[in-house]
Amino acid sequence: MNELPQQLANGLILGAMYGLIAIGYTMVYGIVQLINFAHGEIFMVGGFGALTVYLALPSGLPLMAALPLMLIGGILVSVLVGVAAERFAYRPLRGAPRLAPLITAIGLSIALQQAVWKWYPDAKKARVFPQFKGDAFDVLGATVQRGDLFVLIAAPLCMLALGYFVSRTRSGRAMQATAQDRDTAALMGINTDRIIVLAFAIGAAFAGVAAVAYGLRTGEVQFRMGFIMGLKAFTAAVLGGIGNIYGAMLGGVVLGVAEALATAYVEDIPGMAQFGGGAWKDVWAFVLLILVLLLRPQGLLGERVADRA
């Protein structure tokens, strides 16, 4: 059996999730030059937000009907946490040396994990996330689960909306200006504090969408899920060229596909048999990251930093 279409489909689904999360890293970095290492947890709390909404709904409700509300709940929780993080953790450190907000981000990441672990009911182990019942689809020789269709539809829609926002709206233009030169953007009359909040909010909203996708795919949410997903998404953002929103999605998809293919095929390479299979799957993302940093540090779609002056 030829399993290549299946691996490509798996990679694409995974990559779309990485890409959605990567948007948050790249937008925040593009505007305040901060790697928001708590972004993985902003993704994680979105999953719990969606689950909470599902549990609050009448139990007979079909998942299809509950999904829009779960999505709103997930996005809302992620955005609230993301915006609060900006306001109370990062903004007071705006003028501080770069290491300070970075350490704060790591601390916030741990705090959010522990808060969910401690206070969300039964979150000390994974909580079951609802899943679509019914047969999987057969797409060009690949089996795609019903729940996975969600991210395959949501990710392109999110990208279209974001592209329109950035290039066609007044706030989007203001965001581009703020990313290129914050002081001068303020001199144009742009409220740059509001633009920064907006960047955090959009990134968090996309992470909330990704969290619902993750729940539907894996059938669970748990307090640690933001860690490895966050790291991979960060890798995707760097791979695509940090600061570039299209790069983030491209980086996510490339990373997802590379990971799926490596997991499936590396063991067929003579002498590499012991590196095959799922046990090594998380390694490939970081191998790719190292290669990118060595060969093309600005990323696939990134610009050389020197151009910014």
Added chain:
Amino acid sequence: MTALLEVENLRVAYGKIEAVKGISFTVQAGQVVTLIGTNGAGKTTTLRTLSGLLKPLAGKITFDGQVLNGTGPHKIVERGLAHSPEGRRLFPRLTIAENLQLGAFLRKDSTAIERDIQRIYELFPILGERRKQASGTLSGGEQQMLAMGRALMSRPKLLMLDEPSMGLSPIMMQKIMETITELRSQGTTILLVEQNAQAALSLADHGHVMEIGRIVLSGTGRDLLHDESVRKAYLGED
């Protein structure tokens, strides 16, 4: 007559280092006022404080009848004080047209904005020819024209220009100075910071000489241009 801009005993510090140590001056509507002095005299710091990018340590800034201390930069532009910063600071990946539109960010009158953009293109025809070009690809002189044009797009009551002649060829500098003269004849009030004292004093109504955070000499442009100490220190004569 009340001044359009009144600065009283302004002090600004970076951490513990005081860059501006208590300066006072006024700008009347319709005037061109210049601050001259060497690097580190505090000229740029003064402008950045007036536009709200820096917070003053002490002193009072009154613009158009309102006290500005502590007001955020985006609110200050709204009140009619535009700042064309040192080093031009364009948005390099946006086009000329987009840079000009951002200059009018707070305005809602889109037809008048379009008309003003056309006026900038008349003032600087080269910008009109290249309107779709990314501003980062322009020459230094062209970038300076765009920076001035962009600041004018907010229709300011007072235009602050920080070193508009920096790094320009003599011909380009001539062109920029002519433009300032032209803006002035149209009634634009200008606060000009320059290292090129000769050029600045020749077209200014009033000038102030700054040295390490203080104003050490003030007078009309003409007086300063003929002042012995100014000639020695800033016009390269001995």
